[in-house]
Amino acid sequence: MSAWYGMLGWCVAGLAGPAVGQEPATEVPPDKSVYHLFNPTPRAMMRDLSTDRPDTTESPFTVDAGHAQLELSFVDLGFDDTEGVESRALSVAPMLLKVGLTNDIDIALGIDPYTRVRSEDSTTETTTEGFGDTVVRLKFNLWGNDSGDSAFALMPFVKIPTASDGLGNDEVEGGLILPYSLALSEEWSLGLMAEFDLIRDAANEGYVIDLVHTATVGRGIVGDLSGYIEYAGFYNLNADEDYRAYFDAGLTYGLTSDVQLDAGIRVGLTEAAEDFGVFTGIAWRY
Numbered sequence: 001m002s003a004w005y006g007m008l009g010w011c012v013a014g015l016a017g018p019a020v021g022q023e024p025a026t027e028v029p030p031d032k033s034v035y036h037l038f039n040p041t042p043r044a045m046m047r048d049l050s051t052d053r054p055d056t057t058e059s060p061f062t063v064d065a066g067h068a069q070l071e072l073s074f075v076d077l078g079f080d081d082t083e084g085v086e087s088r089a090l091s092v093a094p095m096l097l098k099v100g101l102t103n104d105i106d107i108a109l110g111i112d113p114y115t116r117v118r119s120e121d122s123t124t125e126t127t128t129e130g131f132g133d134t135v136v137r138l139k140f141n142l143w144g145n146d147s148g149d150s151a152f153a154l155m156p157f158v159k160i161p162t163a164s165d166g167l168g169n170d171e172v173e174g175g176l177i178l179p180y181s182l183a184l185s186e187e188w189s190l191g192l193m194a195e196f197d198l199i200r201d202a203a204n205e206g207y208v209i210d211l212v213h214t215a216t217v218g219r220g221i222v223g224d225l226s227g228y229i230e231y232a233g234f235y236n237l238n239a240d241e242d243y244r245a246y247f248d249a250g251l252t253y254g255l256t257s258d259v260q261l262d263a264g265i266r267v268g269l270t271e272a273a274e275d276f277g278v279f280t281g282i283a284w285r286y
Helices: 002-016
Strands: 068-082 085-092 095-100 105-111 114-120 125-130 134-143 150-160 173-183 188-200 207-222 225-236 244-254 259-268 276-285
Touching: none
Parallel strands: none
Antiparallel strands: 068 085, 068 095, 068 276, 085 114, 095 105, 105 134, 114 125, 134 150, 150 173, 173 188, 188 207, 207 225, 225 244, 244 259, 259 276
């Protein structure tokens, strides 16, 4: 719980500070409220590319109205060794497709086309593979989409049980994500996130709440190359699972104003967390 109280402190401190967003405003931003799904935002008025990947912390910035954005992992590998059981998980091309509905609202569809989980101990070995669950979510930006140094959004979501046998719990789940972003300087940025997940308990007999809390710091390195480090914690409010904490680090590189490559690692900091993971992916905006 100390990690959660610390997270609350960060959020309060950030929200109490001066109004802030992507770049200091030097003039009144243009009125983009007239644009929507069927009347796309002109490219000259589109904001900088902002992605929800590769870190755990989501972005509060939405996709411009009438435009689409694909965020995809080429591969995501996870490794874990707990009480003599070794597990290796592989996800191929898990993706998030986002479409801007209005200037401040977008909708996203998350799909996991192929996952394979292999577990073995001293006597047995099992492999489960197939399609994963599907996630649908909305993002409502409340401030900072086009001006200021800070931004905040509400992101309700629902998980649809489409996973193959053994890869999911065949139950509908959902939750609410609260992402916040603060430009600390021209080079440094801070992201904070609280997420409340309504999930099934370990025995699949009822629903419990999982609290996700993250903090990420990013910095431009050289040219279009940037890096970040992140802390991510997962706390089950019903004590159904032990606390899971991760340290993440990664790099992003902007190939163009609409294409970004990324790669990174995650390291488990607690016994209940996955030991190690690596990933690489791409974001593309149209």
